[in-house]
Amino acid sequence: MLTAPRTAKDALAQSAGGDELAFAGIVREHQAMVFSIAYHFLRDRSRAEDLAQDVFLHLHKNLRAIQSPAHLVYWLRKVTGHRCIDEARRQKLRPRVSLTEYLEHAPEPAARFAVADPLLAGVLRRLIARLPERSRMIVILRFQEDMEPAEIAGMLDIPLGTVKSNLHRSLALLRGKLERERKGIAR
Numbered sequence: 573m574l575t576a577p578r579t580a581k582d583a584l585a586q587s588a589g590g591d592e593l594a595f596a597g598i599v600r601e602h603q604a605m606v607f608s609i610a611y612h613f614l615r616d617r618s619r620a621e622d623l624a625q626d627v628f629l630h631l632h633k634n635l636r637a638i639q640s641p642a643h644l645v646y647w648l649r650k651v652t653g654h655r656c657i658d659e660a661r662r663q664k665l666r667p668r669v670s671l672t673e674y675l676e677h678a679p680e681p682a683a684r685f686a687v688a689d690p691l692l693a694g695v696l697r698r699l700i701a702r703l704p705e706r707s708r709m710i711v712i713l714r715f716q717e718d719m720e721p722a723e724i725a726g727m728l729d730i731p732l733g734t735v736k737s738n739l740h741r742s743l744a745l746l747r748g749k750l751e752r753e754r755k756g757i758a759r
Contacts, residue, residue, distance in 0.1 A: 580641035588635040606652050612712050613656040650727040653709050660705045699749050707742045
């Protein structure tokens with residue numbers, strides 16, 4: 573008789589041993605995070621769902637390699653990030669979702685802070701979507717998932733200095749574009 577896992581570590585051990593109920597619990601616990609990263613990067617609900625499903629299938633095949641609950645979160649973010657970048661490169665993704673459609677179908681974000689100005693949030697989402705793939709993933713991981721630059725560097729297998737300079741350049745670019753948009757609106 574299978575027993576419900578008491579801790580995340582128990583769930584990992586039971587899943588690695590073939591317990592599908594324990595694995596389903598892991599998926600339930602982490603699916604919002606994986607979907608949120610994919611959706612905010614791809615900006616397409618269907619593709620984000622497919623990608624998230626693919627990430628969890630990959631996890632199922634690699635459960636024995638996961639060493640702890642913290643390693644699981646790291647692994648999921650890393651695989652999701654890499655798969656998003658690969659998908660965008662395959663599709664040469666460009667923003668295709670209108671602000672209205674996005675706001676109607678937006679998932680619950682992983683971030684814990686509400687945006688005070690939804691119009692500004694929409695403009696920022698559109699501008700972030702235009703960043704190159706790696707820059708976009710770095711910005712999403714830093715500000716959507718609240719990851720530290722060192723964590724992002726480890727996850728994406730790039731030097732910390734590259735993450736920091738990429739963030740600096742991306743934020744400067746976003747500031748400039750946002751300023752130009754505001755001037756265009758004020759006219």
